Amino acid sequence: MMQAISGKLPIVTRRSMSHSAIARTLLTSQAQRDKHDCQVLIIGGGSGGCALAAKLSSKLGKNKVTVVEPAEHHYYQPMFTLIGGGMKRLEQSFKPMAEVLPKNINWIKSEAVEFDPKNNTVKTANGTNIKYDVLLLATGLQLNYDKIPGLVEALSIPNGKVCSNYSPKYVDRTYACLQNIQEGNAIFTFPQSPVKCPGAPQKIVYIAEHYFRKLNKRNKITITYNTSLPVIFGVKHYADALWKVVKKRDIKVNLKRNLIEVRPNEDIAVFQNLDKPEEIFEEKYSLLHVTPPMSTPPVLAQCKELVNETGFVDVDKSTLQHLRYKNVFAIGDCSASPNSKTAASAAAQSPVVYHNMRAVLKGKELKSSYDGYASCPLVTGYHSCILAEFDYDLKPLETFPIAQNKERYSMFFLKKALMPTLYWKVMLTGYWNGPALMRKALSIFDFGKKGIQGRKEDK
Incomplete structure (x- = not known):
């Protein structure tokens, strides 16, 4: 039997331990390794998650922020x-997630x-x-x-007629479908559920209608947009403009019509x-583009x-703080805040969430407020776009001193050439907070525009 010498604890070897004691020791050691404490925990490495990780980690310091995200790519x-x-x-x-x-x-x-919000803990799939x-x-x-019977099967058919822009797994099928269709019905859908980027x-x-015109096959193809919504777009200022577009291009729009099944063997939706x-x-259909639930x-x-009852994080729409757990916030698409779910929304939310999370960490009052800003660049062809910007009240909240409910090449160039760089270089690094400051700076020109418009109306 081993005894303590000079007041020191006895040295216990693996041989002197029972098998059960070894097992307990290994389990305890594993449990210690699987525990992780952090000041800020972010679940998700998407637009909002990356932006807040950048903002908070630069302020709080190294290893104070933890991000849980399984994806290899962003x-x-x-x-x-x-x-x-x-x-x-x-x-x-x-780009690789490790880079962003x-x-x-x-x-x-x-x-x-x-999730265990009462005990401020989250468990991950790897046991942490x-x-x-x-x-x-x-x-x-x-x-x-998978919520639409037959859809997954239809999307798995090589060189098939069904496509969807929403997933990297299927997005390449869309252009192939545009190329393959020569005549018949091209049908596009909007589901009966919230969606990211409702435009x-x-x-x-x-884009499809313009493509068919470019290839001189438009007169052989009927284009239909079936949407579950009661409107073509939620903001009347832009909806009025879009109704003119569909009328001019002979696009049929059916409201309150929801896709419930696809029969790929018969090409029937x-x-x-x-x-x-x-x-x-x-x-x-000869082409079916599906936006999934x-x-x-x-x-x-x-x-x-x-x-809440719809499965979205129950937050105050202004502070984006959880209504019951004051140390919980949400950003982006998973939030129950009633804004349009877009990357631009996440950008506008990011400074609000950042300042309010910092206030909670310091035990101070929350002062930052989100106005519901969202932006949707409504691409209407290969060189035109309507840049929709609006707030919680579905009123235009436009940045530029021009009428943004018009189809413009400048807005298309912004969407195609400038926004990707803005996203990778400025938003994900925590520096882009939406266009509020730019809007304020350009407002002087906007006032001038309104004055000119007002004088014309007076005449």
């Missing part, structure tokens, strides 16, 4: 519309599998238990292609009239303490 999703139209390539839309996340954070390359002071939920939305489902409609659910339409990830939606 995609600039607004580019998918241009990829579908053959204007960009898929490889231009992504800040170097001075802890990156746990796994996914969250359990993370304790946090403040939590930021930035999970984004998940694409539910995107109709952007590809306008089945739609339901949301005003009269018993009314079903079967439409033959979307939702927050199940692990988040199932945590009833964090989400």
